[in-house]
Amino acid sequence: MTPICERLLDEGLATLNVDVERQQRERLLALLALLHKWNRAYNLTAVRSPEAMVSRHLLDSASVAFAVTGPTLLDVGAGPGFPGLVLAILDPELQVTLLDSNGKKVRFQRQAVMELGLDNVRCEQVRVESFDASFDQIISRAFAALGDFIGLTEPLLARGGEWLAMKGGLEARELESLPAAVVVHQRLALAVPGVDDVERQLLRLGRVDDAEYRQ
Numbered sequence: 001m002t003p004i005c006e007r008l009l010d011e012g013l014a015t016l017n018v019d020v021e022r023q024q025r026e027r028l029l030a031l032l033a034l035l036h037k038w039n040r041a042y043n044l045t046a047v048r049s050p051e052a053m054v055s056r057h058l059l060d061s062a063s064v065a066f067a068v069t070g071p072t073l074l075d076v077g078a079g080p081g082f083p084g085l086v087l088a089i090l091d092p093e094l095q096v097t098l099l100d101s102n103g104k105k106v107r108f109q110r111q112a113v114m115e116l117g118l119d120n121v122r123c124e125q126v127r128v129e130s131f132d133a134s135f136d137q138i139i140s141r142a143f144a145a146l147g148d149f150i151g152l153t154e155p156l157l158a159r160g161g162e163w164l165a166m167k168g169g170l171e172a173r174e175l176e177s178l179p180a181a182v183v184v185h186q187r188l189a190l191a192v193p194g195v196d197d198v199e200r201q202l203l204r205l206g207r208v209d210d211a212e213y214r215q
């Protein structure tokens with residue numbers, strides 16, 4: 001990858017207070033190179049330049065690392081693996097499942113997992129409606145309206161678990177349409193280096209009647 005991309009990544013991670021070891025940095029750069037290469041042939045993302053991919057995919061994903069506690073995380077509608085692949089690179093103890101119904105995107109995820117040597121990631125090509133498992137945290141970015149994300153994944157969230165919804169431009173009606181059994185624990189504005197054309201937010205949500213399971 002170009003020196004500009006390396007500098008954008010290093011400076012962006014420092015701004016986000018995300019420390020990386022040498023192997024993690026190499027893996028992030030290898031992911032970037034692979035995404036850029038595959039994108040020319042398979043059109044995996046509308047983000048074309050590697051510099052923009054650093055901000056909009058690597059750093060945007062890394063910006064929520066502070067909220068990820070695991071130990072298991074499902075990324076629903078992960079596409080080419082964002083944010084889940086980045087979060088798996090940043091925390092090798094985290095057990096990450098990437099789920100998407102799109103075959104070419106899951107093929108990319110599997111290739112990235114193999115080339116990067118990640119042993120904490122599973123890739124599932126399935127519609128979330130047909131998937132059956134249980135996770136401590138469920139995250140999504142650009143997958144669905146908030147209520148649909150919660151409704152579709154409710155059966156997959158463990159007792160005491162947490163949803164992490166990455167939203168760019170949250171509409172008021174999305175919050176109003178949440179089921180009464182779901183509560184927003186936290187709503188945070190995210191400042192992502194290189195991404196200032198859209199307001200990034202992270203919402204942490206849970207079940208109202210799960211309070212006794214949380215510390």
Ligand SMILES: C[S@@+](CC[C@H](N)C(=O)[O-])C[C@H]1O[C@@H](n2cnc3c(N)ncnc32)[C@H](O)[C@@H]1O
Nearest residue numbers: 077078079082100101102126127128141142143
């Ligand atoms: C806009 S992309 C976002 C990809 C990635 N999260 C990102 O932010 O770059 C939405 C993804 O959700 C997937 N998707 C939509 N509905 C789905 C469903 N019911 N089950 C599984 N995946 C779904 C699509 O295939 C697509 O890859």
